[in-house]
Amino acid sequence: MSTFDNKDGGAVLLAMVDTIQKNKAYLSDIDGLIGDGDHGVNMNKGFSLFEKNYCDKEFLFSEGLEYLGMTLMNDIGGSMGPIYGTIFTGMSEAGSNLQKISLTDFAAMLENGYKGLSEIIEAKVGDKTLVDTLIPAINSLRDSVARKEDFKRALLKMKTAAKAGSDSTKNFKAKYGRASRLGERSIGVLDTGSVSCYLLLSAMADSIITLL
Amino acid sequence: MSTFDNKDGGAVLLAMVDTIQKNKAYLSDIDGLIGDGDHGVNMNKGFSLFEKNYCDKEFLFSEGLEYLGMTLMNDIGGSMGPIYGTIFTGMSEAGSNLQKISLTDFAAMLENGYKGLSEIIEAKVGDKTLVDTLIPAINSLRDSVARKEDFKRALLKMKTAAKAGSDSTKNFKAKYGRASRLGERSIGVLDTGSVSCYLLLSAMADSIITLL
Amino acid sequence: MQRIMNDPDNIVDEMLAGFIKAHDNIVESTANSRVVKAKNILPDKVGVITGGGSGHKPAFIGYVGKNMCDAAAVGEIFSSPTAAAFLDAAKAVDQGKGVACLYGNYSGDNMNVKMALKMAKKQGITIKTVVANDDVASAPKGQEEKRRGVAGEILMWKVGAAKAAQGASLDEVIAAAQKAIDATKSIGIGLSPCTLPTVGHSNFDIKHGTMEVGIGHHGEPGMKVCPLGTAKEIAKKMVDIVLSDYPFKKDDEVVILVSGLGATPVMELYVLYNEIEKLIGHAGLKVHKAYVGNYFTSLEMMGATFTMMKLDKELKELIDVPAYSMGLKQE
Amino acid sequence: MQRIMNDPDNIVDEMLAGFIKAHDNIVESTANSRVVKAKNILPDKVGVITGGGSGHKPAFIGYVGKNMCDAAAVGEIFSSPTAAAFLDAAKAVDQGKGVACLYGNYSGDNMNVKMALKMAKKQGITIKTVVANDDVASAPKGQEEKRRGVAGEILMWKVGAAKAAQGASLDEVIAAAQKAIDATKSIGIGLSPCTLPTVGHSNFDIKHGTMEVGIGHHGEPGMKVCPLGTAKEIAKKMVDIVLSDYPFKKDDEVVILVSGLGATPVMELYVLYNEIEKLIGHAGLKVHKAYVGNYFTSLEMMGATFTMMKLDKELKELIDVPAYSMGLKQE
């Protein structure tokens, strides 16, 4: 199948929650190297709150993204609240009228998520932020759409691209967030936001694949 | 000679100033072991101020003690101001009508100094304070008076008694001042106030001997 | 980490509970537990709100009170409040005359305020903003819009809130607050780092015997690390940087604010002010009013900030309006 | 030692110069450079003075002001002012109705005040004293006269000064201040030591992960060293010690003062107060008023003190009198 049902997508959200919870310590540890060591804590707080508030409710994939996004925005604050909140609510917006979600739809959703994000942050590729994960992922999906590739294959390629994007942050100097304090000394270490972004995209991909 | 002229005694005061200035670092170092490390600084401040204000004035021994005592009391504060201030003004009071100062007079002066002190502090022999120096010195002088000893010999014996008294503080547990914080751990170290008291008595003795 | 706390994850909420109980004559809680509101707000006036991360006491909630901010949104330590908190703060004090949101230039705060503005618009509430950017060390001259807000925010709040208390319109309040922050320059020096309770160790260091000139309120990097100078030398550095960033001129009247960063003994702030005041005098400026104390801290960082605001007739009058908040009480 | 200072030997004088410049609406200097006096003292009233070592900001000069102390004698850091300074403080505020000298129980202060009293007598000035001894940790029950004075002094000053402002006689002022301190009990916990500027290193240590219960304001030894507890546990320890030292009874109204020792972030003081307030509530007491902040510090020590005063009608009325000093401003 080359689509999945929007109404089955609740599972995708739970997979995203799960990966954040499992990687809480890992994300904080990476943040500890050049940031303030709280990224896993921050993310876990928001995702677990979403889980707590919505675990016994039924929702579409697009609705779940809206709920998660609003939870992050309304209860987390900081930078992560608006950043991931904007991405997820942006995705939700672009998918809200869909019954079935195709590769083209999913790519459009993620693009709309980034569109919202780009209105509130300045970071570009190479600035050592989660943008370094998000943009390669979006480009990979866009490319797969152009090539009319299979949804599953596209998702697997997106994972690879996101991973490479996240890994690339090792080579960059941080320009935003607390790591920017270190300047040159931030080189050689992953950006924790790019890792959490990869983990989330990866969880989405794996979970969607089971629904195809 | 068994007396010295009160009017020659200004030199004794200068010898006292000199010993405090020379031992500033030493006294602070001892205080640093179990106190707050400022005894040399405190003493030097007071004695040097006295020197500055009175170095070009003529004064009797008894007057000089009054000036020094008042300087300590009026400009130093803390505990040292009133403690040494009281001792010196007390000595001055008992010697103020004398032209010549005999061993008996000197012993009476020091005793009167301690009398004033005992009205403002509670420390007794064995409490690891300058009282451990002062009391043996006074007892030694009193003993020499009874034995009708020569002034010089009495002063030399007083020095020995004062030194032994100061040394004895090593065995005691501090009960007053900041060293009391350490309790048992204050044992094994000299009390800095007992050392400054010994140095002052010693300087007085040596200087008086040159006037006899 | 020698801290008086229970669960570090709850430190902000517990602090708020204690704060509201201790100052129930000045502030009260609202339906949003992360919004603190002044008691007895004057009727029929423009609302004045602020908000920011925690760990800066008295900022931000310490500047909620009579003739000061009407409400503040509270974030986690060193982390922006949520958009919802900014919105709820505005809603809690809106009397139909609009709300001035006066906050500091940090990316998290900018994002959350931006989103709050969107939501407010949908709900028919008018919020206008002034973004404090008084920290001259955080971007070069000419790029003032990139600069962070630091202790100068207090003077911005004082002025904006006093204007609102006088019955001014939203645009007038915004104009006064904007004028205040435009006339206000700050510089900080850091002498020791601080530790986030949730993290347990500091994520930067300041070597003994050195100081970081231009450090930010969360340990953001300064302009340079220098050997620790005397109070006189520190004052000279700070005054030079501030004076050369703005047309402060002979005979100008100024307000000075010297704030500790947390752990520096207040005695030293007075020693520093003593030196600063002399230099200001030599430059021919007149100190109209001085605030010295722990006005805007960064947990237990050592160091101080120096802030100077150039007065005109309006700013002077507004600075002199009495105020009564936890962090600023003035007759 | 990361300090903002010039010559450590001049730190007190430079601090005073800065303080008097910054607060020239509240205080003024006197002929004795170590005596700070309130501006515009009410005519024809009993004088109220205090004095103590430096390094405790806002204490002592921060409590000189309107309806607070009329003058304070200033000592070196952690060292008593001179007898002459106490005497000059008294002379500066004596209006022929006598002077109440309200100070803390330390051997240096006792000696110097004693000598000041002698000199005052010779000069025909009547000084009566109240010696604060609120620190329950510093001597066992039954030996209250040996106890040190700590943050409770602030409540003693508040009460004594308010009484004097109401036109009371010297004996009435002394009686009110004595009643205040007799009804006031304090306990401190230390979390980190402090360093005297003239010395350059701390002369005691508090191991990480431990706290010293009952520590004094200069690092005097406490009752015991315990593992560092949670805010809840710390509050429990402090409240238990204070409640059991005095007949605080159900339905008593009390004033609570939680002061930081210097470097503990103010946020934590509110977390602590939040716990203390709950325990006080459980004990059936009613908090009439709470002061939370850095009211009586010890340079950059970490830790906090908890002080509680039991009110009667007179004390309550006096505590509620408005005041305006650098360290305590209240409407």
Ligand SMILES: Nc1ncnc2c1ncn2[C@@H]1O[C@H](COP(=O)(O)OP(=O)(O)O)[C@@H](O)[C@H]1O
């Ligand atoms: N201004 C910004 N623009 C883009 N990304 C940012 C910005 N600030 C932070 N980030 C991202 O957030 C991550 C850190 O998140 P987190 O640790 O939760 O927040 P904080 O930096 O406030 O502690 C960084 O690794 C980076 O990817």
Ligand SMILES: Nc1ncnc2c1ncn2[C@@H]1O[C@H](COP(=O)(O)OP(=O)(O)O)[C@@H](O)[C@H]1O
């Ligand atoms: N209450 C006291 N009674 C007697 N002697 C004291 C007392 N307090 C301090 N001393 C003496 O003073 C000495 C310390 O003096 P100094 O270091 O100048 O003062 P401080 O202890 O205030 O730093 C001690 O060694 C002790 O001999």
Ligand SMILES: [Mg+2]
């Ligand atoms: Mg982080």
Ligand SMILES: [Mg+2]
């Ligand atoms: Mg963070």
Ligand SMILES: [Mg+2]
């Ligand atoms: Mg000392």
Ligand SMILES: [Mg+2]
């Ligand atoms: Mg000492």
